[in-house]
Amino acid sequence: MYGGGAAEGERERPYRGRQVDGVRRRTGAPPCDRAAPRRAGDGDVPCRRPRRAGLARYTADGDGVVDLSRRRPDSGTFQRTDGMGLFWSMRPHKGEADESWFFPGAPTRRPSYEVRLSVRGGGREIAHRTVTRRWLADGVRHHRLTVADDQVDGLLFLPAPGTARKAPVLLFGGSEGGRGFDQEAALLASRGHPALSLCYFACGGKGRPKELRDIELQYFVRAARLLRSRSGDGSEKLAVMGASRGSEVAQLLAQYHPELIRDAVALAPGTRTVFAAAGSAEDHVSWTRAGRPVRLDPIPLDRVRGTVLAVAGGKDRLWLSADAAASIAGRTNASGARHRALTYEGAGHGGVGVPYQASGRYVHDPATDQWVDLGGTPADDAEAKADSWPRIRRFLSR
Numbered sequence: 001m002y003g004g005g006a007a008e009g010e011r012e013r014p015y016r017g018r019q020v021d022g023v024r025r026r027t028g029a030p031p032c033d034r035a036a037p038r039r040a041g042d043g044d045v046p047c048r049r050p051r052r053a054g055l056a057r058y059t060a061d062g063d064g065v066v067d068l069s070r071r072r073p074d075s076g077t078f079q080r081t082d083g084m085g086l087f088w089s090m091r092p093h094k095g096e097a098d099e100s101w102f103f104p105g106a107p108t109r110r111p112s113y114e115v116r117l118s119v120r121g122g123g124r125e126i127a128h129r130t131v132t133r134r135w136l137a138d139g140v141r142h143h144r145l146t147v148a149d150d151q152v153d154g155l156l157f158l159p160a161p162g163t164a165r166k167a168p169v170l171l172f173g174g175s176e177g178g179r180g181f182d183q184e185a186a187l188l189a190s191r192g193h194p195a196l197s198l199c200y201f202a203c204g205g206k207g208r209p210k211e212l213r214d215i216e217l218q219y220f221v222r223a224a225r226l227l228r229s230r231s232g233d234g235s236e237k238l239a240v241m242g243a244s245r246g247s248e249v250a251q252l253l254a255q256y257h258p259e260l261i262r263d264a265v266a267l268a269p270g271t272r273t274v275f276a277a278a279g280s281a282e283d284h285v286s287w288t289r290a291g292r293p294v295r296l297d298p299i300p301l302d303r304v305r306g307t308v309l310a311v312a313g314g315k316d317r318l319w320l321s322a323d324a325a326a327s328i329a330g331r332t333n334a335s336g337a338r339h340r341a342l343t344y345e346g347a348g349h350g351g352v353g354v355p356y357q358a359s360g361r362y363v364h365d366p367a368t369d370q371w372v373d374l375g376g377t378p379a380d381d382a383e384a385k386a387d388s389w390p391r392i393r394r395f396l397s398r
Contacts, residue, residue: 006053007090007104007115052090052102052358054078080379087115088382090358097378099371102358107135107186108142108155135183137190139163145196145226147207152223154198155182156230157189166192166397167237167262168227170220174244175212177202181241183354193396194231198223200249212245217289220253224260236262239306239396243267243352244318247310249287251328252294254304258334262306265392267352269310271324272297301331301339308339309395311388313347317375321349342391344384348376351384 056076058066069083077089091097104113111134118128136142139160147153159165169188173180178199185195200219201209209215220240228235238261242250247266252273254264273287274295285293301308310325322343329341344351350359359381362371376384 004053004055004086004118004120006051006118007102007113008051051093053093054086054088054090054358056086078379080383082379082382084356084382084386086117087356088358089378096360097358098361099364100358101360104133104357107182111136111186135186135190140186140189142186142189147203147205150226152198152219152226153179153200153203153205153208154196154223155179155185156227157185157195157197158230159189159192159194163192165194165231165233167234167239168194168196168231169239169241169396170196170198170224170227171241172198172200172220172246172249173242174246177212178204180243184241187354188393188396191393191397194227196223196227212286214285214288214293215249216291217249217252217256217287217294220249221257221260224253224257228260237306239263239265241265241267241392244321244349245270245286248273248299251299251301251308252287252289252296254306254308255300256289256303258303258305263396264304264306264308265395266308266310266325266328268312268316268318268321268349269324269328270319270321271299271327273299298327301328301333304333304339307333307337307395309392310339310341311352311384311392312341312343313349313351313376313381313384314343314345315347315375315377315380316349317373318349340395342388344380344387346376346380347384348381349374351376351381352388353385355382355385355389 054077056073056078058071058073060066068085070081072081073079077091078085090102092100104110112132114130114132116128116130119126137160141158143156145152145154145156171181171185179197181197185197188195199208200215201212224238224240228238240250240253240261244267247269250264250266254261274297275284287294308328310328312321312325314322316322325341325343328339332338348361350361359378361374361376361378363374364371
């Protein structure tokens with residue numbers, strides 16, 4: 001008996017590139033004529049719709065039943081017992097699975113997408129069903145924020161009217177630039193969290209820097225205050241979530257602005273803002289505070305009002321995020337309580353974020369025209385995301 005799942009995306013999504021020791025990493029080969037990487041917020045780009053499919057072969061029990069959450073497949077696109085394996089193991093019909101990342105579409109333009117599940121036995125299809133995966137719950141509102149009108153560049157999601165408000169969350173990515181957290185923000189808003197997906201450089205328009213250099217922390221503070229003003233109840237629990245290089249900012253904001261921010265989530269984190277291999281310190285300052293370069297190793301966390309939650313993979317090949325997570329968890333906040341870490345031994349740099357979506361392992365560095373290994377395996381990354389995402393939600397909701 002064969003089980004399969006198929007989905008159609010708007011385009012293959014370039015992975016959220018990272019910058020490590022001053023070297024920028026990002027994908028460069030989506031299937032749209034091998035165009036340059038695109039980010040949420042870049043606008044609509046005509047593109048063919050790549051199809052993906054997952055496949056698994058099972059042997060039914062004596063009653064003809066196959067329970068995917070209890071039975072390991074005999075063969076297929078995944079090998080572990082996993083009820084959601086058909087989703088995260090979907091492979092593109094063309095191209096290398098390890099070098100592509102499924103992007104079903106911007107949640108504001110495509111708030112849901114369909115996946116067709118089918119069962120075949122004896123050489124024929126014996127059952128099928130189409131399920132819908134949704135990014136936005138009914139009534140969730142979204143507002144585009146611009147530097148010209150709002151002094152920040154981002155996408156604000158507000159829960160449906162009448163929904164009990166939970167902690168607001170400010171989200172931002174790493175050295176890829178653009179807005180990389182629209183999906184997470186949409187999902188959090190659907191669960192009651194006012195959420196702002198923020199762009200701080202390479203925003204595709206005027207008003208923000210094009211490179212990750214001399215980014216002022218006050219810009220993030222301005223965004224946090226705007227989010228708090230639009231959030232209503234629960235704003236005293238405001239949290240920030242940053243990935244990779246963005247995790248540095250998440251920690252800095254929680255440390256230097258405890259009156260505004262309670263908690264921070266640091267995904268695939270680092271613990272410093274200076275990198276010896278980057279060359280001259282003057283030439284490679286990413287963050288500034290009150291007009292002065294921020295050069296810290298490690299970033300202090302002793303003034304944080306709440307908790308920093310670090311999430312990392314033990315097989316991260318871009319930088320030592322697991323060591324950074326351990327360092328964060330070994331330190332205490334303003335009240336003397338320890339910060340926390342979730343470390344997944346087999347996961348890589350890509351083992352963070354929304355679960356149950358097909359993702360790759362390699363990213364393309366256009367500067368060298370080489371593929372860079374993020375570490376981990378698709379199965380280990382999928383397991384890490386499936387476990388960490390609900391834990392992050394509970395952490396933010398407490």
